[in-house]
Amino acid sequence: MSYFDWFREDRLPTIYCAGCGNGTVINCTLSAIDEVGWKREETVFVSGIGCSSRASGYIAADSLHTTHGRALAFATGVKLANPDLNIVVFTGDGDLAAIGGNHFIHACRRNIDLTVVCMNNQIYGMTGGQGSPTTPRGALSTTTPYGAAEQPFDLAELAIAAGANYVSRWTSYHVKELTKSVRAGLETPGFSMIEVMTQCPTNYGRRNKFKQVADQIEYMKTHAMLRKKYDTLLEKGEPIPEGAIVIGEFARRSRPAMGVRRAA
């Protein structure tokens, strides 16, 4: 099999805009699932509402496309009722961190055995480009026409503090690292959160000085900084470059988890 065998071909093409990063993230996720050898009939994809959450509908497996923000609560029910199922949750920054923030921290706290792939494009793409809880300060959106005034969430730090066993952050530029990281998440018992910074050319890029899709990918490439380097700079008291996107594996631990597959 290859990742392509997981697609529900009769639903293609996707609704995604030209240049959207979500397709890359879905490919990386399916590649990782294919690598670990999960069976389609034992795997369930759960998602909420938003561009990212449409991903579940393009995959040829059981999938539950739920209400806004609630994917993790639905997924908790699926997993606890049948721990033999493998669960992947597709979500975005608005779905996971705004309307679904409470379910997010409690799913981390329960350390329920599933893998979240959060496509963080820092904007509400589907509804036309409103500010989200991860929109950077100063960024333009249709609801922050004078620049976002609020401090954004750090989703990875939030997941670590709330108790998740595996937490990483990559970007849609880092295809190989991302695939490897999703695989590590799938293989770690307990709650895994892979945050992926992705470009939304239609509703974020064009309002924020990324004239071409490639400009934002280039930005992610040049501003990405491995956690190790970031920590070293902090230790030495050296300045962190403006706009740095800290990437890498932030947590891999073995706290007690819920809903772990029963031993065969």
Next chain:
Amino acid sequence: MTRTEFWQGNIACAEGALAAGCTFFGGYPITPSTEVAEHMAAKLPKRGGTFVQMEDEIGSIAAVIGASWTGARAMTSTSGPGFSLMMENIGFAAMTETPCVIVNIQRGGPSTGQPTMAAAGDMMQCRFGSHGDYSVIALCPASVQEMYELTVKAFNLSERFRVPVFLMADEIVGHMRERIDVPDSVERVDRVPLEKGTLPFSAGKTGVPGFPAFGKGYGVHVTGLTHDERGYPCATSPKLHEELVLRLVRKVEDARHEIADYEIVNPDAEQVFISYGAPARSVGQVLHDLGNENVGHLRLKTVWPFPEGILRKFPDAKEFLVPELNLGQIAREIERYVDQPVKQLPKLGGDLHTPAELKAALGGLK
């Protein structure tokens, strides 16, 4: 065979759920329903089931729906404020045709209202509370015995019609303790599995599609978006949307007389009380006291879909009297179907109607 117990209504509800084969409970503490959750927390794990206390009622009903898609018979219980929080996902359950049981031990509202007092103010909310058009089933117990029996029935109806089914009890029935005959076993209706090769949301004559449980190789896509028979989103076709919503409504409404559950006393009476839930007990006392056949009683155990055909079972009725623990929510529904005058007897605050109040309402005709 049966055995006799002395139980609280909420415990009888939980025991009914267990007898009906409930294997998943997701809930959140709220007065006056909490005993249901506590009892399930104690009993379910020992039977190989799952109890989870979620972070709120939105999460509770979400987890219940998720569990149901693995094939589990799943339920939650709550009261007013928690019930309000569940509304969006109840619409999701209706749209995705997910079997689930929602117990509402009603208390005084609006808002936080009267946490420890009885009411029936959510009767319209359970029918119409989520956005859009849909249909549901709601049962109203009037005794501890019925807390048990109607919970069993709620599961069976939910499995058969693939709809959310509400047990709309109230604080009085939930917290009262009385004698109950507990059967050794109960009737059990299971959802019909989807036949392989059939489209997952193709309903056939019954209007109820076969169920493609997760983990069985169906590869089904379940979405709250308007969807075609494949389950695929198709949210811009007026025709498809209309057909889907009409099917969701008709599969319940067309079966309303089959679903109807009620009790009739003195069908030839000229004055007829129509009641559901705790006020039925006051009416029972009035009929007992009067001891004549000129006052009748229609006690509804099914309120939704509203079984309007039963109203014709009182051919001599000159007046219907409707005591309710709200401002006339079901009386107005009755008015839609009968030519006779309907006397609303609303009561708020948590106390039951006294037999004296009901006798006074009968007035000169008595």
